[in-house]
Amino acid sequence: MNAHTLTEAASVADETGTDSLVQIRGLYKQFNISGDFLDQLKFKGGKIVREQSFVHAINGVNLDIQQGEALCVVGESGCGKSTVARTVMGLITPTAGSISYRGKRIDDLDDKQLLPYRKKMQMIFQNPYASLNPRMTIAQTLEEPVRLHNPGWNAQQVRDKVHEVMFSVGIDPSWGERFAHEFSGGQRQRISIARALAVDPEFIVADEPISALDVSIQAQVLNLLMDAQEKRNLTYLFITHDLSVVEHFGTRVAVMYLGSLCELAPTKALFDRPRHPYTQALLSAIPRLEDDRPPHIKLQGEVPTPVNLPSGCVFHGRCPYANERCKREIPRLIATDDGGQVACHAVEEGRIN
Amino acid sequence: MTDSNQTTPESFTPEADKAPTLWERFRDSHIWHSFKRDRIAQLSLTVFMGYVIMALFAPMIAPFDPYDPTQIDIMNSELPPSWDEDYGDPQFWLGTDAQGRDLWSTILYGTRISLTIGVCAVLLQATIGIIIGLIAGYRGGRVDSILMRCADVQLSFSTMMVAIVVLAVFQASFGTELYQDLAMLMLVLVIGIAEWPQYARTIRASVLAEKKKEYVDAARVMGLGQIRIMFRHILPNTLSPILVISTVQVANAIISEASLSFLGLGMPVSQPSLGSLISSGFEYIFSGTWWITVIPGVVLVCLVLVMNLMGDWLRDVLNPKLYKG
Numbered sequence: 001m002n003a004h005t006l007t008e009a010a011s012v013a014d015e016t017g018t019d020s021l022v023q024i025r026g027l028y029k030q031f032n033i034s035g036d037f038l039d040q041l042k043f044k045g046g047k048i049v050r051e052q053s054f055v056h057a058i059n060g061v062n063l064d065i066q067q068g069e070a071l072c073v074v075g076e077s078g079c080g081k082s083t084v085a086r087t088v089m090g091l092i093t094p095t096a097g098s099i100s101y102r103g104k105r106i107d108d109l110d111d112k113q114l115l116p117y118r119k120k121m122q123m124i125f126q127n128p129y130a131s132l133n134p135r136m137t138i139a140q141t142l143e144e145p146v147r148l149h150n151p152g153w154n155a156q157q158v159r160d161k162v163h164e165v166m167f168s169v170g171i172d173p174s175w176g177e178r179f180a181h182e183f184s185g186g187q188r189q190r191i192s193i194a195r196a197l198a199v200d201p202e203f204i205v206a207d208e209p210i211s212a213l214d215v216s217i218q219a220q221v222l223n224l225l226m227d228a229q230e231k232r233n234l235t236y237l238f239i240t241h242d243l244s245v246v247e248h249f250g251t252r253v254a255v256m257y258l259g260s261l262c263e264l265a266p267t268k269a270l271f272d273r274p275r276h277p278y279t280q281a282l283l284s285a286i287p288r289l290e291d292d293r294p295p296h297i298k299l300q301g302e303v304p305t306p307v308n309l310p311s312g313c314v315f316h317g318r319c320p321y322a323n324e325r326c327k328r329e330i331p332r333l334i335a336t337d338d339g340g341q342v343a344c345h346a347v348e349e350g351r352i353n
Numbered sequence: 354m355t356d357s358n359q360t361t362p363e364s365f366t367p368e369a370d371k372a373p374t375l376w377e378r379f380r381d382s383h384i385w386h387s388f389k390r391d392r393i394a395q396l397s398l399t400v401f402m403g404y405v406i407m408a409l410f411a412p413m414i415a416p417f418d419p420y421d422p423t424q425i426d427i428m429n430s431e432l433p434p435s436w437d438e439d440y441g442d443p444q445f446w447l448g449t450d451a452q453g454r455d456l457w458s459t460i461l462y463g464t465r466i467s468l469t470i471g472v473c474a475v476l477l478q479a480t481i482g483i484i485i486g487l488i489a490g491y492r493g494g495r496v497d498s499i500l501m502r503c504a505d506v507q508l509s510f511s512t513m514m515v516a517i518v519v520l521a522v523f524q525a526s527f528g529t530e531l532y533q534d535l536a537m538l539m540l541v542l543v544i545g546i547a548e549w550p551q552y553a554r555t556i557r558a559s560v561l562a563e564k565k566k567e568y569v570d571a572a573r574v575m576g577l578g579q580i581r582i583m584f585r586h587i588l589p590n591t592l593s594p595i596l597v598i599s600t601v602q603v604a605n606a607i608i609s610e611a612s613l614s615f616l617g618l619g620m621p622v623s624q625p626s627l628g629s630l631i632s633s634g635f636e637y638i639f640s641g642t643w644w645i646t647v648i649p650g651v652v653l654v655c656l657v658l659v660m661n662l663m664g665d666w667l668r669d670v671l672n673p674k675l676y677k678g
Binding site: 036086089090091111114115118119121122123125126127130131132133134135136144145148149192195199 | 498566567568570571572573574575576577578579586589590592
């Protein structure tokens with residue numbers, strides 16, 4: 001029922017110009033790290049003042065996720081990529097900005113209003129050892145979302161659906177009476193994928209779904225995700241730090257640094273010709289077998305703390321091309337000639353090609 | 354990364370097709386293995402089961418009904434146990450109390466009352482404590498602060514003080530007769546309400562640890578309601594600490610009830626619990642009639658001891674990280 005009205009709403013939205021599936025606009029997220037009220041009071045210069053400090057996890061991210069694509073978000077630890085994923089899924093409320101699904105704003109809805117979107121948007125988690133409830137059998141875990149989102153179904157229909165998804169991810173349906181701890185990491189991740197697929201979603205957020213797995217299993221799970229995309233016409237927001245996975249899996253890549261988007265480009269364009277200095281450094285760090293590969297770009301210094309953000313471009317302290325303007329002014333995303341977007345003053349001014 | 358299609362699972366082994374039954378799981382579990390090796394746990398459980406059987410089948414085991422005045426003869430009062438060759442009566446093997454009741458029958462019925470009060474009070478504590486602990490831990494923030502400050506205030510009154518004040522006021526304002534009718538209910542309520550913070554705090558601590566795990570996020574992403582997440586997903590994962598404190602709390606509740614009865618604020622003499630039996634015999638202890646106090650006392654101490662031993666054992670099994678000194 002809901003799927004129908006949603007697609008209709010979407011087709012209307014298409015005509016009015018929003019052709020992407022998910023729109024993230026001006027997203028900010030700050031986490032308060034100053035403790036409770038009494039911890040915030042400080043004695044300074046003869047006065048008691050209230051001081052609060054924040055971790056600036058996301059700083060103004062704009063992102064459009066197109067129907068049918070696999071958008072990979074890459075970046076180093078702590079750059080806010082998982083926070084973006086969790087904010088999109090409504091697990092975290094953004095400090096500012098909006099998230100829309102097919103043109104409808106969803107970040108300010110309550111749990112009940114969000115329910116039809118929960119059926120359309122699902123999430124796969126990083127750690128398959130923690131993402132399955134240890135006290136529930138696999139069948140219970142999988143039946144729960146099916147029952148919730150299809151209240152009219154009888155027990156047989158629910159069981160058939162669960163068997164279908166279990167089979168499609170390569171888990172024998174007769175294993176349903178077992179508990180999660182009786183499975184291996186790869187099998188558990190298949191079960192979490194089955195749980196996400198059980199409600200027939202059209203958009204899946206995958207938060208580093210293979211980084212906790214053995215290398216030999218990573219390929220299997222990745223191929224399973226690609227098969228599911230083909231068969232079920234899925235759209236992915238894929239969070240990862242593994243660039244070889246991105247090259248294999250992604251249609252477009254978004255590179256994040258310290259809570260900001262540096263560059264967004266189609267995978268091939270990004271790997272062939274990275275524009276942003278950070279992306280260039282990141283890609284040069286991939287180990288390669290060729291002899292004549294370009295030298296590894298070594299960045300100076302450390303990633304600054306997200307508690308006190310640098311002024312201007314967040315990357316200016318480590319960027320070999322930085323000038324006065326980079327220290328003052330926050331760069332905006334500008335379109336490049338090969339279909340991507342990049343947030344860099346040097347690229348805009350033609351200082352780097 | 355290979356491109357070959359590897360969506361087939363790691364292996365479909367035939368023996369993996371049959372999931373173990375609940376009983377097979379239990380026999381494979383850590384609890385059962387540890388129980389098989391721990392003599393103290395086995396002994397404690399056996400003794401405790403003995404108490405439970407005594408309590409459940411008291412009317413069938415007891416040779417007399419201590420609640421039936423027609424079976425009591427005042428002429429039999431203060432008879433020593435039957436092994437006393439001078440005055441013992443083979444009819445009453447543990448002797449009789451000051452009113453001529455058979456001590457063995459009275460102890461059986463008293464155990465029944467003590468255990469009932471203990472278990473019911475703990476059920477009440479657990480219900481209140483689990484609900485408050487879950488809400489405080491899961492909601493966090495201001496709700497958590499308010500609920501936990503209430504728990505702190507409640508904890509700062511000692512159980513005995515609250516119980517004595519409430520029961521004494523109740524007895525004074527509604528009269529002894531009504532009090533005797535409602536004594537059991539009042540004891541359950543008072544002990545239950547006074548001790549809920551024990552549960553609330555333990556559960557809140559485990560909820561705080563559990564709610565950070567990804568399965569809770571997964572349940573939220575699914576769109577499950579808060580109540581369902583709390584009770585269906587988080588609560589089953591906090592059961593082991595609940596189990597551990599429950600055994601200790603039942604023992605504590607029985608002790609509290611016995612103390613209150615000893616102080617004259619517990620069960621009436623017509624329906625004695627172990628505590629009120631001890632209390633009633635205390636007046637005669639210096640006249641040499643030791644058995645009215647000592648025998649129920651030993652029964653009570655044994656009951657509390659085995660429950661505490663079981664609680665210790667459970668805590669060691671369910672919390673292997675704990676240093677065992």
